[in-house]
Amino acid sequence: MDKIRILGAVAALSLTLAACGVSTDSDSTESGKSGKLRIKFVINGNLGDRSFFDSAYAGLKKTEKDLGYSLKVVELGSDRTKWSSGFEDAASGDDYDVLAAGTVDTVGFISKLAPEYPDKKFWLFDGSVDYTGRSGCSNKCANVYSVTFKQNEAAYLAGFLADKLVAAKALPGGAGNEKVGVIGGVQIPVIEDFVVGFKAGFKAAGGNPSSGVLVQYVGGDNPFGDPAKGKQIASAMYGQGAELVWPVAGSSGLGAFESAVAAKRYTFGVDSDQFKTLTDASQRQTVVTSILKNAGNALYLAAKANKAGTLAYGKPAAVGLAENGVGYVDNTNFDKLVPAAVRTELEAQAAKVKSGAVKVPSAF
Amino acid sequence: MGPVLDVVLSTGFLAAILGVSTPYVLAALGGLLAERAGVPNIALEGSMLSAACTGALVAGYSGSVWAGAVCGIAAGALLALLLGVLHLYLGADAIIAGIGLNLLAAGATSYTVFALLGDKGGTSRLHSGALPSVRLPLIEDIPGVGAVLSGQNVLTWAALAATPVVAWLLYRTRFGFHLRAVGEHPEAARSVGIHVHRVQFRALALSGALAGAAGVFLSMGAVSFFVTGMTAGRGYIALAAVFLGALRPCGVFLAALGFGTAEALAVQLGNLDVPSQLVSAIPYVFTLLALAFFAWRRRRASRTDAAPAPLAGPAVLESP
Numbered sequence: 001m002d003k004i005r006i007l008g009a010v011a012a013l014s015l016t017l018a019a020c021g022v023s024t025d026s027d028s029t030e031s032g033k034s035g036k037l038r039i040k041f042v043i044n045g046n047l048g049d050r051s052f053f054d055s056a057y058a059g060l061k062k063t064e065k066d067l068g069y070s071l072k073v074v075e076l077g078s079d080r081t082k083w084s085s086g087f088e089d090a091a092s093g094d095d096y097d098v099l100a101a102g103t104v105d106t107v108g109f110i111s112k113l114a115p116e117y118p119d120k121k122f123w124l125f126d127g128s129v130d131y132t133g134r135s136g137c138s139n140k141c142a143n144v145y146s147v148t149f150k151q152n153e154a155a156y157l158a159g160f161l162a163d164k165l166v167a168a169k170a171l172p173g174g175a176g177n178e179k180v181g182v183i184g185g186v187q188i189p190v191i192e193d194f195v196v197g198f199k200a201g202f203k204a205a206g207g208n209p210s211s212g213v214l215v216q217y218v219g220g221d222n223p224f225g226d227p228a229k230g231k232q233i234a235s236a237m238y239g240q241g242a243e244l245v246w247p248v249a250g251s252s253g254l255g256a257f258e259s260a261v262a263a264k265r266y267t268f269g270v271d272s273d274q275f276k277t278l279t280d281a282s283q284r285q286t287v288v289t290s291i292l293k294n295a296g297n298a299l300y301l302a303a304k305a306n307k308a309g310t311l312a313y314g315k316p317a318a319v320g321l322a323e324n325g326v327g328y329v330d331n332t333n334f335d336k337l338v339p340a341a342v343r344t345e346l347e348a349q350a351a352k353v354k355s356g357a358v359k360v361p362s363a364f
Numbered sequence: 365m366g367p368v369l370d371v372v373l374s375t376g377f378l379a380a381i382l383g384v385s386t387p388y389v390l391a392a393l394g395g396l397l398a399e400r401a402g403v404p405n406i407a408l409e410g411s412m413l414s415a416a417c418t419g420a421l422v423a424g425y426s427g428s429v430w431a432g433a434v435c436g437i438a439a440g441a442l443l444a445l446l447l448g449v450l451h452l453y454l455g456a457d458a459i460i461a462g463i464g465l466n467l468l469a470a471g472a473t474s475y476t477v478f479a480l481l482g483d484k485g486g487t488s489r490l491h492s493g494a495l496p497s498v499r500l501p502l503i504e505d506i507p508g509v510g511a512v513l514s515g516q517n518v519l520t521w522a523a524l525a526a527t528p529v530v531a532w533l534l535y536r537t538r539f540g541f542h543l544r545a546v547g548e549h550p551e552a553a554r555s556v557g558i559h560v561h562r563v564q565f566r567a568l569a570l571s572g573a574l575a576g577a578a579g580v581f582l583s584m585g586a587v588s589f590f591v592t593g594m595t596a597g598r599g600y601i602a603l604a605a606v607f608l609g610a611l612r613p614c615g616v617f618l619a620a621l622g623f624g625t626a627e628a629l630a631v632q633l634g635n636l637d638v639p640s641q642l643v644s645a646i647p648y649v650f651t652l653l654a655l656a657f658f659a660w661r662r663r664r665a666s667r668t669d670a671a672p673a674p675l676a677g678p679a680v681l682e683s684p
Contacts, residue, residue: 046474046484047484048478048482048483048484048485049484049485078592078593187641215634216631216634217634217644219644220596220597220644221596221597222593222594222596222597225591225592225593225594225596226591226594226596227486227586227587227589227591227594228387228582228586228587228594228596229596229627229631231586231587232380232383232384232586232628232631233631233634235380236376236380236631236632236634239374239376251485251486251591251592251594254486254488254587254589254591255586255587258587258588278488279488279489279491280488280491
């Protein structure tokens with residue numbers, strides 16, 4: 001009886017492991033001999049998010065054609081318990097020269113692995129290791145290039161634009177409310193950086209962020225994948241007088257676009273041009289602009305600098321508006337919804353942020 | 365406090381409670397049936413997830429939301445039956461097998477979505493549509509009540525109707541009588557000729573179907589697409605409601621409604637100046653308070669039952 005019981009449990013579990021196991025997608029295997037630099041992109045999640053990781057992948061993919069790198073992708077899935085061993089497996093192979101990884105969640109893995117493999121290079125995007133040697137890397141991460149995004153700068157422009165739009169009651173069909181909403185996935189520094197920047201921009205445009213900006217977090221078990229809750233929050237915000245809502249919450253945000261259609265109000269997108277990536281025509285029409293973190297571009301530039309031998313290992317880098325690491329989308333819908341005067345003001349603000357004349361506060 | 369009260373007393377909030385509670389009520393009633401039949405169904409979460417995925421996919425490909433809903437509910441029932449096979453026939457521990465099935469559902473749904481659509485995030489590119497909302501022609505004109513009751517999803521009404529139906533099934537039918545007997549004492553039930561496993565299988569199928577309806581509501585009612593992991597632990601909260609409701613249909617309904625209210629409140633209060641951590645703790649604090657209250661009541665009840673006995677007993681005997 002006991003054997004059967006164990007067998008049953010093992011059968012159930014092994015089915016599961018097979019179903020959500022680590023998948024390796026090898027784009028090229030012979031590259032080691034040809035002398036190409038080999039990048040191994042280890043993803044603590046999956047491709048197909050149509051935003052952050054997909055953008056990084058596109059950037060790295062481009063290095064194959066343009067710069068002669070070769071790329072291998074390892075997807076570790078969303079189960080955090082598999083990440084640590086996944087990174088160790090990925091790093092222990094001799095099939096790469098550069099190991100690329102993203103998000104703050106991988107900082108610990110990179111800090112541990114970089115000193116263990118001093119001959120390899122590590123690229124970390126959207127997170128930074130500790131270069132002082134006090135914690136993390138024992139070799140002061142001398143072989144790690146890490147780049148963070150000044151999402152607060154792009155969020156500042158979003159806040160500025162949002163206030164200009166609602167203050168001028170410029171959005172067609174709007175109810176004339178003067179509030180806007182921001183939905184964060186969960187209250188962590190990288191999300192707070194968006195919120196802090198947004199509020200600063202809202203204030204710079206003449207709005208009062210403490211009464212005019214509603215902020216709420218999805219939270220719970222799956223903060224970036226709970227669209228039902230995202231929709232509830234967006235509906236509540238529209239109900240409380242928000243003219244537009246900006247979800248910064250991954251797939252949870254998809255619920256907000258449905259809510260915007262129902263409420264006949266507006267949204268901002270995040271991470272990818274959601275006017276393009278959303279497939280529902282009425283939802284797309286609500287997207288005034290999207291705030292981008294251009295992970296692909298940052299990685300492409302890193303690859304280029306690495307090839308030229310100028311990539312700065314051993315110290316942190318950050319890219320913002322000036323480096324085209326972050327930005328906002330100006331497309332046909334933007335054209336349709338944003339008055340020319342507001343556009344001019346927004347572009348002037350962007351120039352000020354780029355030149356450093358305006359310093360945007362940060363949550364870090 | 366002013367803005368908080370405004371929010372809580374608004375019809376939008378009351379309407380939101382019904383919507384938010386729907387998956388909890390349906391799944392918790394499913395959990396109740398299995399629990400009363402003596403099989404802890406911890407796979408509610410997995411049933412919800414597979415139903416949400418199947419429903420959106422079938423609706424998207426067939427073009428019929430009703431076909432999607434039926435297939436989704438069937439998928440939920442199927443997962444629960446798989447739990448039955450593992451636990452009742454193969455003797456696997458119900459909790460371990462249930463956890464395994466939840467993981468299976470998480471992996472299998474994202475795999476299926478990727479295999480069919482080439483998209484690991486979800487089915488948002490498939491325009492699967494949602495189940496219709498029910499408009500109540502006369503009632504919707506009544507101020508206050510109309511805004512709360514009219515325009516709710518058809519599955520919200522199903523959830524409200526399911527509570528008396530489950531109560532009737534448990535207490536007024538032969539099947540319900542057998543189900544409770546099997547859950548209370550399987551040996552005794554077997555000795556009077558009840559086919560224990562058959563009853564438990566049927567209970568599990570119903571349990572999975574109800575959880576499936578909860579999942580279908582998420583992907584075809586609350587929103588109109590599936591996202592991997594979109595149940596976000598609601599199955600486990602429903603399981604808590606089963607026990608919080610003291611294993612009775614009415615109690616389970618109220619407990620699930622309580623969880624829904626706490627979540628809806630958290631959503632509304634989040635926009636006021638209340639710290640987000642405090643707001644997201646509301647459902648959990650609510651659970652703890654409710655559990656403490658029930659424990660206190662039970663202790664008081666048992667004390668009042670027990671206390672007079674030793675005093676009254678001898679006194680009655682001695683006096684002629």
